[in-house]
Amino acid sequence: MRTLWHIAKKDLLQVIKDKHSLILLLLVPLLLISIMGSAFGSAFSNNASVEFMVAVNNQDSGRVGDTIIKTLQGTNSSFKLNVKGYSTSQQVLQQVENEKAVAGIIIPTGTSQKLQDAASKGQTPNNIIQFYTRPNSRDERSTFTQQLVTGVINRQIDALYAGSAAVQQVQAVCQQPANTCNYATIKPEAISKTVGEASQTSKNISLVQMLTTGSAPKSNNFDQLLPGFAVLFALFGLNSAASTILQEKEEGTFRRLLIAPVPRYALLGGKLIAQFLLTLLQLSVLFTIGYYVFKLNIGSWQAIALLLVSTSFATTGLGMLLVSIVKSRRQLTPIVTLTTLVTSAIGGSWWPLWSEPQWMQQIAKIGITAWAIDGLNGVMIFGKGLSEVQFNILGLLGYGLICFFLALRLFRFQEQSA
Numbered sequence: 155m156r157t158l159w160h161i162a163k164k165d166l167l168q169v170i171k172d173k174h175s176l177i178l179l180l181l182v183p184l185l186l187i188s189i190m191g192s193a194f195g196s197a198f199s200n201n202a203s204v205e206f207m208v209a210v211n212n213q214d215s216g217r218v219g220d221t222i223i224k225t226l227q228g229t230n231s232s233f234k235l236n237v238k239g240y241s242t243s244q245q246v247l248q249q250v251e252n253e254k255a256v257a258g259i260i261i262p263t264g265t266s267q268k269l270q271d272a273a274s275k276g277q278t279p280n281n282i283i284q285f286y287t288r289p290n291s292r293d294e295r296s297t298f299t300q301q302l303v304t305g306v307i308n309r310q311i312d313a314l315y316a317g318s319a320a321v322q323q324v325q326a327v328c329q330q331p332a333n334t335c336n337y338a339t340i341k342p343e344a345i346s347k348t349v350g351e352a353s354q355t356s357k358n359i360s361l362v363q364m365l366t367t368g369s370a371p372k373s374n375n376f377d378q379l380l381p382g383f384a385v386l387f388a389l390f391g392l393n394s395a396a397s398t399i400l401q402e403k404e405e406g407t408f409r410r411l412l413i414a415p416v417p418r419y420a421l422l423g424g425k426l427i428a429q430f431l432l433t434l435l436q437l438s439v440l441f442t443i444g445y446y447v448f449k450l451n452i453g454s455w456q457a458i459a460l461l462l463v464s465t466s467f468a469t470t471g472l473g474m475l476l477v478s479i480v481k482s483r484r485q486l487t488p489i490v491t492l493t494t495l496v497t498s499a500i501g502g503s504w505w506p507l508w509s510e511p512q513w514m515q516q517i518a519k520i521g522i523t524a525w526a527i528d529g530l531n532g533v534m535i536f537g538k539g540l541s542e543v544q545f546n547i548l549g550l551l552g553y554g555l556i557c558f559f560l561a562l563r564l565f566r567f568q569e570q571s572a
Contacts, residue, residue: 183387183440205234206295209246209255212239216266222259222283222306226299233298243284250286257296258286259303273315283307376448381530382503384440385465385523388433389494392473393487399425400483426470426558434466453533457540461533464550465526471557472522478565497521507531525549 208226212219226237238255240246249255265282272279283303287296328335441458444450452458476493480486498504500514501523507515518524529546532538 183383183436184443205236206256207236207238207249207254208299209249209258210237210239210261211241211243211246211259212261213263214261214265215263218266218269218307218310219261221310222261222303225302225306226259233295235299247286250288253288256287256293257299259299260284260286269310273311278311374449374451376444377451377534378506378531380440380444380448380450381527381534382498382523384437385469385501385526386494386498386503388437388465388469389472389498389522390490391433391436392429392469392476392494393490396473396477396480396486396490397483399477400480400486426474429473430466430470433469434463437462437466451534453537454539457533457538457543458530460540460547461526461529461543461550464547464554465522467554468522468525468550468557469554471554471561474561474565475557478561478563493521497523500524502527502531522550522553525553 210223210226212223223237223239226235238249240249243260246255246258246260250258261283268279268282285300285303287293327333441450441452441462445452472493476486476489480489497518497520500510500518501507501521502510502518503523507518507524507527510518515524525546529543529550532543532546
Protein backbone atom coordinates (compact mmCIF):
# COMPACT_ATOMS: atom_id res chain seq x y z
CA MET A 155 0.00 0.00 0.00
CA ARG A 156 2.90 2.34 0.78
CA THR A 157 4.32 1.76 -2.71
CA LEU A 158 1.01 2.77 -4.24
CA TRP A 159 1.01 6.07 -2.37
CA HIS A 160 4.66 6.76 -3.27
CA ILE A 161 3.83 6.40 -6.97
CA ALA A 162 0.82 8.69 -6.60
CA LYS A 163 2.87 11.29 -4.69
CA LYS A 164 5.57 11.30 -7.37
CA ASP A 165 3.01 11.99 -10.14
CA LEU A 166 1.31 14.73 -8.11
CA LEU A 167 4.59 16.53 -7.50
CA GLN A 168 5.39 16.42 -11.21
CA VAL A 169 2.10 18.11 -12.08
CA ILE A 170 2.38 20.72 -9.31
CA LYS A 171 5.85 21.73 -10.50
CA ASP A 172 4.58 22.09 -14.08
CA LYS A 173 3.01 25.57 -14.33
CA HIS A 174 1.56 24.86 -17.76
CA SER A 175 -0.41 21.91 -16.36
CA LEU A 176 -1.87 24.04 -13.58
CA ILE A 177 -2.91 26.70 -16.10
CA LEU A 178 -4.65 24.06 -18.21
CA LEU A 179 -6.34 22.59 -15.15
CA LEU A 180 -7.76 25.79 -13.65
CA LEU A 181 -7.21 29.07 -15.47
CA VAL A 182 -8.23 27.99 -18.97
CA PRO A 183 -11.57 26.45 -17.85
CA LEU A 184 -12.43 29.51 -15.76
CA LEU A 185 -11.58 31.86 -18.61
CA LEU A 186 -13.66 29.90 -21.12
CA ILE A 187 -16.61 29.58 -18.73
CA SER A 188 -16.55 33.34 -18.08
CA ILE A 189 -16.49 34.14 -21.80
CA MET A 190 -19.27 31.67 -22.66
CA GLY A 191 -21.42 32.79 -19.75
CA SER A 192 -21.15 36.43 -20.75
CA ALA A 193 -21.78 35.63 -24.41
CA PHE A 194 -24.91 33.60 -23.77
CA GLY A 195 -26.21 36.06 -21.19
CA SER A 196 -29.54 34.72 -19.96
CA ALA A 197 -29.93 32.11 -22.68
CA PHE A 198 -30.16 29.30 -20.12
CA SER A 199 -31.98 31.34 -17.51
CA ASN A 200 -35.64 30.68 -16.82
CA ASN A 201 -36.18 34.04 -15.16
CA ALA A 202 -35.76 36.44 -18.08
CA SER A 203 -37.76 37.03 -21.27
CA VAL A 204 -36.36 37.71 -24.72
CA GLU A 205 -37.09 41.24 -25.96
CA PHE A 206 -37.36 42.12 -29.65
CA MET A 207 -39.00 44.66 -31.94
CA VAL A 208 -42.02 44.25 -34.24
CA ALA A 209 -42.79 46.95 -36.83
CA VAL A 210 -46.50 47.62 -37.45
CA ASN A 211 -48.39 49.76 -39.97
CA ASN A 212 -52.05 49.86 -38.87
CA GLN A 213 -54.25 51.39 -41.59
CA ASP A 214 -57.43 49.85 -40.22
CA SER A 215 -59.79 52.08 -38.26
CA GLY A 216 -61.86 49.21 -36.91
CA ARG A 217 -61.68 46.72 -34.10
CA VAL A 218 -59.33 44.22 -35.77
CA GLY A 219 -56.33 46.57 -35.97
CA ASP A 220 -56.73 47.77 -32.38
CA THR A 221 -57.07 44.22 -31.08
CA ILE A 222 -53.90 43.08 -32.84
CA ILE A 223 -51.89 46.00 -31.41
CA LYS A 224 -53.16 45.39 -27.87
CA THR A 225 -52.43 41.67 -28.12
CA LEU A 226 -48.86 42.26 -29.29
CA GLN A 227 -48.27 44.71 -26.46
CA GLY A 228 -49.35 42.15 -23.86
CA THR A 229 -46.88 40.47 -21.54
CA ASN A 230 -45.44 36.98 -21.95
CA SER A 231 -43.05 34.99 -19.76
CA SER A 232 -40.79 34.01 -22.68
CA PHE A 233 -41.00 36.97 -25.09
CA LYS A 234 -41.41 40.70 -24.69
CA LEU A 235 -42.49 42.48 -27.87
CA ASN A 236 -41.49 46.08 -28.48
CA VAL A 237 -44.26 47.15 -30.87
CA LYS A 238 -43.33 50.20 -32.93
CA GLY A 239 -45.84 51.80 -35.27
CA TYR A 240 -45.01 53.32 -38.66
CA SER A 241 -47.10 55.53 -40.92
CA THR A 242 -46.28 53.72 -44.18
CA SER A 243 -45.88 50.13 -45.20
CA GLN A 244 -42.53 50.89 -46.85
CA GLN A 245 -41.07 51.89 -43.50
CA VAL A 246 -42.13 48.54 -42.06
CA LEU A 247 -40.43 46.67 -44.91
CA GLN A 248 -37.23 48.65 -44.40
CA GLN A 249 -37.12 47.76 -40.71
CA VAL A 250 -37.40 44.05 -41.53
CA GLU A 251 -34.90 44.22 -44.41
CA ASN A 252 -32.37 46.02 -42.21
CA GLU A 253 -32.92 43.37 -39.49
CA LYS A 254 -33.95 46.00 -36.99
CA ALA A 255 -37.34 44.33 -36.59
CA VAL A 256 -37.89 40.59 -36.24
CA ALA A 257 -41.22 40.85 -38.08
CA GLY A 258 -43.31 43.44 -39.90
CA ILE A 259 -47.10 43.60 -39.84
CA ILE A 260 -49.27 45.61 -42.24
CA ILE A 261 -53.00 45.88 -41.49
CA PRO A 262 -54.66 47.25 -44.67
CA THR A 263 -57.46 49.81 -44.73
CA GLY A 264 -60.92 48.36 -44.16
CA THR A 265 -59.74 45.06 -42.69
CA SER A 266 -62.46 45.03 -40.04
CA GLN A 267 -65.14 45.80 -42.64
CA LYS A 268 -63.86 43.07 -44.97
CA LEU A 269 -64.17 40.55 -42.20
CA GLN A 270 -67.67 41.78 -41.39
CA ASP A 271 -68.79 41.56 -45.02
CA ALA A 272 -67.31 38.10 -45.49
CA ALA A 273 -69.00 36.82 -42.33
CA SER A 274 -72.40 38.15 -43.39
CA LYS A 275 -72.08 36.28 -46.68
CA GLY A 276 -70.78 33.10 -45.06
CA GLN A 277 -67.42 33.43 -46.80
CA THR A 278 -63.91 32.90 -45.46
CA PRO A 279 -61.45 35.71 -46.28
CA ASN A 280 -57.84 35.00 -47.20
CA ASN A 281 -54.60 36.95 -46.69
CA ILE A 282 -56.17 40.00 -45.10
CA ILE A 283 -53.07 40.73 -42.95
CA GLN A 284 -49.58 41.08 -44.40
CA PHE A 285 -46.87 39.51 -42.22
CA TYR A 286 -43.22 40.05 -43.27
CA THR A 287 -40.07 38.24 -42.15
CA ARG A 288 -36.61 37.71 -43.61
CA PRO A 289 -36.40 35.01 -46.35
CA ASN A 290 -36.05 31.44 -45.01
CA SER A 291 -36.42 32.73 -41.46
CA ARG A 292 -36.86 30.08 -38.77
CA ASP A 293 -36.65 32.52 -35.91
CA GLU A 294 -38.82 31.43 -32.98
CA ARG A 295 -39.59 35.08 -32.23
CA SER A 296 -41.24 35.65 -35.62
CA THR A 297 -43.11 32.34 -35.28
CA PHE A 298 -44.42 33.42 -31.88
CA THR A 299 -45.52 36.80 -33.28
CA GLN A 300 -47.27 35.16 -36.22
CA GLN A 301 -49.16 32.86 -33.85
CA LEU A 302 -50.37 35.86 -31.85
CA VAL A 303 -51.67 37.64 -34.96
CA THR A 304 -53.29 34.47 -36.31
CA GLY A 305 -54.98 33.88 -32.96
CA VAL A 306 -56.45 37.39 -32.99
CA ILE A 307 -57.82 36.97 -36.52
CA ASN A 308 -59.31 33.58 -35.71
CA ARG A 309 -61.10 34.94 -32.66
CA GLN A 310 -62.43 37.89 -34.67
CA ILE A 311 -63.73 35.59 -37.39
CA ASP A 312 -65.40 33.32 -34.84
CA ALA A 313 -67.10 36.33 -33.23
CA LEU A 314 -68.29 37.73 -36.57
CA TYR A 315 -69.62 34.38 -37.74
CA ALA A 316 -71.48 33.97 -34.46
CA GLY A 317 -73.11 37.39 -34.95
CA SER A 318 -73.95 36.64 -38.58
CA ALA A 319 -75.49 33.31 -37.60
CA ALA A 320 -77.61 35.07 -34.97
CA VAL A 321 -78.96 37.55 -37.55
CA GLN A 322 -79.86 34.71 -39.93
CA GLN A 323 -81.64 32.88 -37.12
CA VAL A 324 -83.70 35.98 -36.22
CA GLN A 325 -84.70 36.44 -39.83
CA ALA A 326 -85.62 32.76 -40.14
CA VAL A 327 -87.87 32.98 -37.06
CA CYS A 328 -89.59 36.10 -38.41
CA GLN A 329 -90.39 34.32 -41.66
CA GLN A 330 -92.36 31.60 -39.89
CA PRO A 331 -96.14 31.82 -40.74
CA ALA A 332 -97.24 32.10 -37.13
CA ASN A 333 -94.84 34.94 -36.33
CA THR A 334 -95.15 38.59 -37.16
CA CYS A 335 -92.02 40.76 -37.19
CA ASN A 336 -91.38 44.31 -38.12
CA TYR A 337 -88.31 44.01 -40.35
CA ALA A 338 -87.63 47.68 -39.87
CA THR A 339 -86.79 47.01 -36.21
CA ILE A 340 -84.27 44.28 -37.04
CA LYS A 341 -80.79 45.78 -37.18
CA PRO A 342 -78.39 43.09 -38.43
CA GLU A 343 -75.24 45.13 -37.67
CA ALA A 344 -76.27 45.75 -34.04
CA ILE A 345 -77.24 42.10 -33.49
CA SER A 346 -74.05 40.86 -35.13
CA LYS A 347 -71.90 43.19 -33.05
CA THR A 348 -73.60 42.33 -29.74
CA VAL A 349 -73.50 38.56 -30.27
CA GLY A 350 -69.96 38.72 -31.64
CA GLU A 351 -68.66 40.65 -28.64
CA ALA A 352 -70.43 38.28 -26.26
CA SER A 353 -68.95 35.28 -28.09
CA GLN A 354 -65.45 36.74 -27.96
CA THR A 355 -65.76 37.62 -24.27
CA SER A 356 -66.85 34.12 -23.36
CA LYS A 357 -63.69 32.71 -24.88
CA ASN A 358 -61.61 34.60 -22.36
CA ILE A 359 -63.33 32.78 -19.50
CA SER A 360 -61.50 29.67 -18.35
CA LEU A 361 -63.54 26.84 -16.89
CA VAL A 362 -60.38 25.13 -15.65
CA GLN A 363 -58.38 26.82 -12.90
CA MET A 364 -54.66 26.62 -13.63
CA LEU A 365 -52.61 26.23 -10.45
CA THR A 366 -49.03 25.36 -9.59
CA THR A 367 -47.52 23.46 -6.73
CA GLY A 368 -43.99 23.28 -5.39
CA SER A 369 -41.25 25.76 -6.08
CA ALA A 370 -40.02 26.77 -9.52
CA PRO A 371 -36.39 25.86 -10.29
CA LYS A 372 -33.99 28.79 -10.02
CA SER A 373 -31.06 28.83 -12.38
CA ASN A 374 -28.80 31.12 -14.32
CA ASN A 375 -26.69 30.56 -17.40
CA PHE A 376 -23.66 29.41 -15.38
CA ASP A 377 -25.67 26.58 -13.78
CA GLN A 378 -25.71 24.91 -17.19
CA LEU A 379 -22.36 26.07 -18.55
CA LEU A 380 -20.00 25.48 -15.63
CA PRO A 381 -20.79 21.78 -14.98
CA GLY A 382 -20.59 21.04 -18.69
CA PHE A 383 -17.24 22.70 -19.28
CA ALA A 384 -15.84 21.43 -15.97
CA VAL A 385 -16.46 17.82 -17.05
CA LEU A 386 -15.18 18.65 -20.55
CA PHE A 387 -11.80 19.87 -19.23
CA ALA A 388 -11.61 16.99 -16.77
CA LEU A 389 -11.75 14.64 -19.76
CA PHE A 390 -9.17 16.69 -21.65
CA GLY A 391 -6.91 16.39 -18.59
CA LEU A 392 -6.65 12.68 -19.27
CA ASN A 393 -4.24 13.43 -22.08
CA SER A 394 -1.45 14.67 -19.80
CA ALA A 395 -1.80 11.83 -17.29
CA ALA A 396 -1.97 9.17 -19.99
CA SER A 397 1.03 10.69 -21.77
CA THR A 398 3.08 10.37 -18.59
CA ILE A 399 2.24 6.67 -18.32
CA LEU A 400 3.09 6.03 -21.97
CA GLN A 401 6.33 7.97 -21.62
CA GLU A 402 7.46 5.84 -18.70
CA LYS A 403 6.44 2.77 -20.63
CA GLU A 404 8.44 3.84 -23.70
CA GLU A 405 11.48 4.74 -21.59
CA GLY A 406 11.46 1.36 -19.88
CA THR A 407 10.55 2.58 -16.38
CA PHE A 408 7.78 0.02 -16.02
CA ARG A 409 10.08 -2.75 -17.19
CA ARG A 410 12.58 -1.91 -14.45
CA LEU A 411 9.83 -1.68 -11.83
CA LEU A 412 8.62 -5.17 -12.71
CA ILE A 413 11.94 -6.54 -11.43
CA ALA A 414 11.27 -4.95 -8.03
CA PRO A 415 8.72 -6.52 -5.63
CA VAL A 416 5.96 -4.12 -6.72
CA PRO A 417 2.50 -5.52 -7.50
CA ARG A 418 1.12 -4.63 -10.89
CA TYR A 419 -2.06 -3.20 -9.39
CA ALA A 420 0.10 -0.79 -7.36
CA LEU A 421 1.77 0.57 -10.50
CA LEU A 422 -1.52 1.42 -12.15
CA GLY A 423 -3.24 2.14 -8.83
CA GLY A 424 -0.73 4.82 -7.96
CA LYS A 425 -1.31 6.49 -11.31
CA LEU A 426 -5.03 6.15 -10.76
CA ILE A 427 -4.93 7.84 -7.35
CA ALA A 428 -2.78 10.71 -8.61
CA GLN A 429 -5.06 11.44 -11.57
CA PHE A 430 -8.16 11.00 -9.40
CA LEU A 431 -6.94 13.58 -6.89
CA LEU A 432 -5.98 16.04 -9.63
CA THR A 433 -9.35 15.71 -11.35
CA LEU A 434 -11.21 16.04 -8.06
CA LEU A 435 -9.15 19.11 -7.18
CA GLN A 436 -9.89 20.67 -10.56
CA LEU A 437 -13.66 20.08 -10.30
CA SER A 438 -13.80 21.21 -6.67
CA VAL A 439 -11.96 24.46 -7.35
CA LEU A 440 -14.13 25.23 -10.40
CA PHE A 441 -17.36 24.63 -8.49
CA THR A 442 -16.16 26.57 -5.44
CA ILE A 443 -15.17 29.58 -7.53
CA GLY A 444 -18.41 29.22 -9.48
CA TYR A 445 -20.43 29.32 -6.27
CA TYR A 446 -18.85 32.55 -5.00
CA VAL A 447 -18.15 34.31 -8.31
CA PHE A 448 -20.84 33.06 -10.72
CA LYS A 449 -23.53 32.57 -8.03
CA LEU A 450 -24.20 28.91 -8.79
CA ASN A 451 -27.35 27.37 -7.33
CA ILE A 452 -25.69 24.41 -5.65
CA GLY A 453 -28.69 23.00 -3.81
CA SER A 454 -27.43 19.95 -1.90
CA TRP A 455 -23.69 20.21 -1.24
CA GLN A 456 -23.64 16.57 -0.18
CA ALA A 457 -25.07 15.41 -3.48
CA ILE A 458 -22.72 17.69 -5.46
CA ALA A 459 -19.68 16.45 -3.52
CA LEU A 460 -20.51 12.79 -4.17
CA LEU A 461 -21.18 13.52 -7.84
CA LEU A 462 -17.79 15.22 -8.18
CA VAL A 463 -16.03 12.32 -6.46
CA SER A 464 -17.74 9.72 -8.63
CA THR A 465 -17.16 11.79 -11.79
CA SER A 466 -13.44 12.06 -10.96
CA PHE A 467 -13.24 8.32 -10.36
CA ALA A 468 -15.03 7.47 -13.61
CA THR A 469 -12.91 9.92 -15.59
CA THR A 470 -9.70 8.45 -14.16
CA GLY A 471 -10.82 4.90 -14.89
CA LEU A 472 -11.56 5.87 -18.50
CA GLY A 473 -8.08 7.37 -18.77
CA MET A 474 -6.50 4.14 -17.57
CA LEU A 475 -8.54 2.18 -20.12
CA LEU A 476 -7.45 4.44 -22.98
CA VAL A 477 -3.81 4.03 -21.94
CA SER A 478 -4.19 0.26 -22.05
CA ILE A 479 -5.58 0.40 -25.59
CA VAL A 480 -3.24 2.82 -27.37
CA LYS A 481 0.35 1.92 -28.08
CA SER A 482 2.07 5.30 -28.30
CA ARG A 483 1.70 8.95 -27.31
CA ARG A 484 1.18 9.84 -30.96
CA GLN A 485 -2.01 7.76 -31.02
CA LEU A 486 -3.19 9.06 -27.67
CA THR A 487 -4.02 12.70 -28.46
CA PRO A 488 -6.50 12.12 -31.33
CA ILE A 489 -8.22 9.29 -29.41
CA VAL A 490 -8.64 11.36 -26.22
CA THR A 491 -9.77 14.40 -28.23
CA LEU A 492 -12.33 12.40 -30.23
CA THR A 493 -13.66 10.65 -27.13
CA THR A 494 -13.95 13.92 -25.22
CA LEU A 495 -15.63 15.89 -27.99
CA VAL A 496 -18.15 13.19 -28.94
CA THR A 497 -19.21 12.36 -25.37
CA SER A 498 -19.37 16.05 -24.46
CA ALA A 499 -21.43 16.97 -27.52
CA ILE A 500 -24.14 14.37 -26.94
CA GLY A 501 -23.74 14.24 -23.15
CA GLY A 502 -24.93 17.76 -22.33
CA SER A 503 -21.74 19.79 -21.95
CA TRP A 504 -22.65 22.34 -24.62
CA TRP A 505 -26.47 22.34 -24.50
CA PRO A 506 -29.09 20.89 -22.14
CA LEU A 507 -29.22 17.11 -22.21
CA TRP A 508 -33.04 17.12 -22.02
CA SER A 509 -33.24 19.13 -25.28
CA GLU A 510 -31.86 16.17 -27.25
CA PRO A 511 -34.02 13.43 -28.81
CA GLN A 512 -34.74 10.51 -26.52
CA TRP A 513 -32.68 8.08 -28.57
CA MET A 514 -29.64 10.37 -28.39
CA GLN A 515 -30.01 10.68 -24.63
CA GLN A 516 -29.82 6.89 -24.39
CA ILE A 517 -26.72 6.72 -26.59
CA ALA A 518 -25.10 9.46 -24.49
CA LYS A 519 -25.15 7.10 -21.49
CA ILE A 520 -22.25 5.26 -23.10
CA GLY A 521 -20.00 8.13 -22.03
CA ILE A 522 -19.27 9.67 -18.63
CA THR A 523 -20.55 13.14 -19.46
CA ALA A 524 -24.24 12.26 -19.63
CA TRP A 525 -24.19 10.54 -16.23
CA ALA A 526 -22.40 13.45 -14.60
CA ILE A 527 -24.34 16.29 -16.27
CA ASP A 528 -27.70 14.63 -15.64
CA GLY A 529 -26.93 14.38 -11.93
CA LEU A 530 -25.41 17.86 -11.59
CA ASN A 531 -28.27 19.52 -13.50
CA GLY A 532 -30.76 17.59 -11.43
CA VAL A 533 -29.32 18.96 -8.17
CA MET A 534 -28.48 22.49 -9.33
CA ILE A 535 -31.38 23.30 -11.66
CA PHE A 536 -34.22 20.99 -10.64
CA GLY A 537 -33.52 20.89 -6.90
CA LYS A 538 -33.10 17.11 -6.58
CA GLY A 539 -31.70 15.59 -3.42
CA LEU A 540 -29.09 12.89 -2.83
CA SER A 541 -31.58 10.05 -3.02
CA GLU A 542 -32.79 11.22 -6.44
CA VAL A 543 -29.30 11.27 -8.02
CA GLN A 544 -27.86 8.20 -6.30
CA PHE A 545 -28.37 6.21 -9.52
CA ASN A 546 -26.07 8.66 -11.33
CA ILE A 547 -23.46 8.37 -8.56
CA LEU A 548 -23.54 4.56 -8.58
CA GLY A 549 -23.43 4.56 -12.38
CA LEU A 550 -20.28 6.70 -12.41
CA LEU A 551 -18.58 4.57 -9.73
CA GLY A 552 -19.45 1.41 -11.62
CA TYR A 553 -18.19 2.98 -14.84
CA GLY A 554 -14.83 3.73 -13.23
CA LEU A 555 -14.48 0.24 -11.72
CA ILE A 556 -15.24 -1.48 -15.03
CA CYS A 557 -12.71 0.70 -16.84
CA PHE A 558 -10.02 0.10 -14.21
CA PHE A 559 -10.43 -3.70 -14.23
CA LEU A 560 -10.37 -3.72 -18.02
CA ALA A 561 -7.22 -1.60 -17.93
CA LEU A 562 -5.54 -4.09 -15.56
CA ARG A 563 -6.49 -6.86 -17.94
CA LEU A 564 -5.40 -5.18 -21.16
CA PHE A 565 -2.43 -3.04 -20.08
CA ARG A 566 1.00 -4.35 -21.13
CA PHE A 567 3.83 -3.06 -18.99
CA GLN A 568 6.31 -3.80 -21.76
CA GLU A 569 5.79 -4.24 -25.45
CA GLN A 570 6.57 -7.63 -26.92
CA SER A 571 9.62 -7.52 -29.14
CA ALA A 572 9.12 -8.40 -32.75
